Amino acid sequence: MSNTDKRGPLQVARRARLLEQLQRDGVLRVSDLTDALGASTVTIRRDIAQLASEGLVRRVHGGVALPTGDEQRDTEDVFSGSIGMLVPSLDYYYPHVARGAEEAARELDLRIVLRGSSYETEDDRPQLNRLVDQGVDALIVAPRMDAPTAQQTIEWLAALGIPVVLLERTAAAGPHHAHLESVVSDHAQGAGMAVRHLAGLGHRKVGVVLAALSPTSPHIHRGWHEAVTELGLDVTGTVDEQVPDARTPDSKNALDKTLDKTLDRVLETGTTALLVHADAEAIALVQRCEERQLSVPGDLSVIAYDDEVAGLFSPALTAVRPPRGSIGRAAVRLAADRLADPQRPTHRIVISPSLRIRDSAARPLSPADTR
16 A cells, blocks of 8 residues: 555655755755654655655665656665564565565665574574674564573673664563563464454363474463463363474474374363464374364364464464564564664564464364264
């Protein structure tokens, strides 16, 4: 949607003044415009991006100029700053986050320098050092928090002297345990949404199955436990399992054994619904149900957590979708706001997931249904 549709009187007046000053001076720096127009750097960059998209100005490094006479619209990407972004995966979950970050960066006339790490990486510092050596103006980082060097990395990040935003992580540093800025999904709330949806359908035994190696799993487990307890559902007499990561090839046999153990527990306890993290594990579980002549959602309702590919499966899986694009956009805006105002208070943003209703969750079968 065009930003033009959303302009208010203040935006119109400010952009008119920007154009007037540009007509007079020919070239302006962003810092000059923030002083002259009494607006933040982020606001001025948004104005410039909008005016450039309309062909009224031409972006140049650190500022803005009048269009040259032979061009109709400026198409060259000229950025006024760069943000280094380090994520633990470039093939799952984080591509959506990175695209959101890229969208926000373009709006703010910034450039994303993306690097991939790994969930198995013991030390994120080498990658981070390379980004800093390249001269990035800020960092957005999803560090590995269970590595032996994690706290040393956090302390190093806090002392860098450039804006740092943690992505899907929270941490504190220094003698006073001051928090770093962060943007996270409220995974516990997302799990609670799934449990409440299943309880609303009539399920009284709602279990949870989690990927053992995922840093998201503890938050989902907490949200599941809180919701089940609050709703008065059975916490101990149901399924509470961890499974090997289905994406790891050498874990196939272990995964099959764990899925069979899980379904045995489902039948033993009378569990009628499961929340499963992540999509790969949920799909593997449903396929195992089919092999064991258990129908989904007839015998067992299943809600996946992540919604990367859950909607493509058959039956299409009801799923909790974390706000991946919004997470990336918010992280960039936090970094940009810190660049504009280094003295602002620390911001920690929590964004809610959404629940996508599909075909894999239904009311539990009554005794009459099974006759």
